[in-house]
Amino acid sequence: MIATPTPPRVVLYEGPGAEPMEAANRRELFARLLDRGYAVTLAGQGSSATPPLATVIVLGRFHGAPPAVESAEGAVCVRDITGEAVEQTVEAVEAARGTRQMNRPPAAAAATGGETWKPWFPVIDMDRCTNCMQCLSFCLFDVYGVSETHHLQVENPANCKVNCPACSRVCPDVAIMFPKYHAGPIDGAPVSESDVTREKMKVDISALLGGDIYAKLRERSAEAKSRFSRERSADQALAERRRCLKKLADAAAIPQEVLDALPSPEEIQRRAAEAAARAEAARAAAEAAT
């Protein structure tokens, strides 16, 4: 779980006592609010949607005075948007949010100068996971943990390195998904028999490298850095370093940023040993429990 606050929600009310918005304006309002990070509910026509939690503002073209609205969190801002342009309504929602913090999609964050957290973290397909704990042993960033019932869980999603799907490569059961990845089955696409075979081959690649791909990557990185300092052409040295690292990184689809962020070899060894011990303890506890 990450600590980002729950973003405010907006309700566009078009039920009794309110005039529906024009379809095109409704579409534009939804798109603009969603792209700024707000959840939006259209309520009042057909089957009503679930009353949203953490509602910050109710919008409507009300006949007469806007109704008083309360939620479990207290009074809710109600705004009559009769005659308002969409942009004006969007700005009113922003104003109603006040100083309340929220994560923003990248485009909105760039526009407002704020920061964004890309929701990149492993999602476990529990129908496929066999609780082998290979991912827990492999990850150096404490993303994985063990539940009270001795099962694998994603404990610290915010620790995950954005765009790195390496742990999914070592999962022998193709049970780890990254929904924001660009290709299947890592993105959650159905798993075929050939995927299972291919993923197992990638585990073997890791084993061929001595079972500690991070140590090997670190070594290659250090070698490349050394060459860089000796060679006269910085561009040539940099290109060589990139070629060396690419070969290994491709085997596990590890982004360059992750390689650059790796700790010292000693620290890697310490963390790997710690993770392996945790995995072994969890496996033993799970077996004892059954």
Next chain:
Amino acid sequence: MTDLPPNTTHDPQPRLLYCRCAYAQVVPEDVKDEVLAGLAESGRAFEAVPDLCEMAARRDPQLQQLASEAGPLRIAACWPRAVRGLFSQAGAALPKEGVEIHNMRTDAAADVLAGMQAASPASSPSGDTP
């Protein structure tokens, strides 16, 4: 809330949920725009969220509410395996029955909209479209 319609849990019409996938470019822009336009222009009640992944990471209580409320649910998002995994990881596992997930990563907008707005449930047992 006063003067707003009560939560109609007995309503046989499916609840509709749309994911904008606003934090990544993995869902084609034209597809998600067309699906949003179709839902918004229909005037029928629906829920739209910026990004289900982001909500799952926060364990947003709204996911629990969506998963636990009675009645059918239709979701326009991405791969069903991923969507179910996200809900599950957020402590809000979706029921096996009564949930249809339509995939905007692979399907045409017209097909997704047709599924979301169909009069009867999808024919596959789980309702998921791969």
